[in-house]
Amino acid sequence: MSNILVIGGGxxxxxxxxxxxEKYDVTVADVSNTRLKLLKKRHPSFTTIELDVMDLDSVKSAVKAFDLVVCGVPGHLGFQALKNIIESGKNVVDISFAPENSLELDYLAKKHKVTAVIDAGVAPGMDNLLLGFHNTRMEVSHFECLVGGLPKIRKKPFEYKAAFSPIDVIAEYTRPARFFEQGRMMTREALSDRELVEFEKIGTLEAFNTDGLRSLMFTMNNVPNMKEKTLRYPGHVDAIRTLKASGFFSKDKVSVRGLEVTPLEVTSEILINEWKLKPKEEEFTIMRVTIHGQEGEKHKEYVYTMYDEYDKVKHETSMARTTGFTANAICQLLLKGKFDKKGVFAPEHIGGHTDCCKTVLDYLEERKVRYRLEENVLST
Known part of the structure; x- marks a missing residue:
């Protein structure tokens, strides 16, 4: 039986x-002993260890006994954590979504004969995988991903709850959004190009530009039109724009009664409570991926829609389910030797490889995370 180390017990x-x-021997590592104790209380059978993933020697020692590592640390730690794991010579599936370009570690992974899969979540992740799959079977001309995680019960003014740190969310709202239009990379302000989109079970949501293409900008720049938009309840953008315009996201220090702080730090601390999901609070994840282009003699369109809700039995959030199960499906590919190339790979690299896409979709289906496919022939 394989031994797996999961770094990050959140x-x-x-x-x-x-x-x-359920199938493997699993150990969970985290820098926080408090978090590990809470995890152990909920899952008494788990083996846990304290680990500072930023310390190379500690990482090398910790991963030695394991066949595979899953890295789920906060984004600002992700690049260095991934680098340390690769230097330790272990295969790794990474969901830390670091702001850096982790593909730059490809040379290091090849040097240490490591397979590293980055961005192995729902988005980025599954949308990349689906595009990679179709890119090997058709000449893709358009790719669009609309995705968001939202609470079922709406509460003014933001009508939003975050499954991760507000700083990471705010980064999405402040970082310029890059996308491809007619073969050219375009850059626009985040929160721009707002549009209303209808979804079954949910109703109307607003979609807006965020910088979500990540690795696709480098690996799939053969696709002339690509964009990713974030989904929120209507009105969320106006609330965020008000904070942004008022300077609440500024990183410039200000003096308050002799203390120097940044508005962003203060805003993040306030929003942690405002945006934090309460225990057993119900939420959902919605994603729509649209891919179309020339397939043989036909111009075809493939639309994948995924809607998933909080698991009331296991008390697991939808965002954790849709992200975590995707990562685990990719773990299966590595453990079973279905994908064994050496280097750093994004999910789009895996999507077109043998039957990897189907294997991942089947794994998710078994856990009731379903991607409904609609296939259309378009007029030219």
Whole structure:
């Protein structure tokens, strides 16, 4: 039986560990002893260890006994954590979504004969995988991903809850959004190009530009039109724009009664409570991926829609389920030798490889995370 180390015992990491533990020996590592104690209380059978993932020697020692590592640390730690794991010579599936370009570590992974899969979540992740699959079967001309995670009960003014740190969310709202239009990379302000979109079970949501293409900008720049938009309840953009315009997201220090702080730090601390999901609070994840282009003699369109809700039995959030189960499905590909190339790979690299896409979709289906496919022939 394979031994797996899950680094990060938070909301997503705990779901990853629980799911993998049904078939494998799993150990959870985290820098926070408090978090590990809470995890152990909920899952007494888990083995846990304290680990500072930023310390190379500690990482090398910790991963030695394991066949595979899953990295689920916060984004600002992700690049260095991934680098340390690769230098330790272990295959890794990463969901940390670091702001850096992790593909730059490809040379290091090849040097240490490591397979590293980055951005192995729902988005980025599954949308990349689906595009990679169709890119090997058709000449893709358009790719669009609309995705968001939202609470079922709406509460003014933001009508939003975050499954991760508000700083990471705010980064999405402040970082310029890059996308491809007619073969050219375009850059626009985040929160721009707002549009209303209808979804079954949910109703109307607003979609807006965020910088979500990530690795696709480098690996799929053969696709002339690509964009990713974030989904929120209507009105959310106006609330965020008000904060942004008022300077609440500024990183410039200000003096308050002799203390120097940044508005962003203060805003993040306030929003942690405002945006934090309460225990057993119900939420959902919605995603729509549209891919179309020339397939043989036909111009075809493929639309994948995924809607998933909070699991009331296991008390696991939808965002953790849709992210964690995707990562675990990719773990299966590595553990079973279905994908064994050496280097750093994004999910789009895996999507077109043998039957990897179907294997991942089947794994998710078994856990009731369903991607409904609509296939259309378009007039030219």
């Amino acid at each position: 909301m997503v990491g705990s779901v990853i560990a629980r799911d993998l533990s």
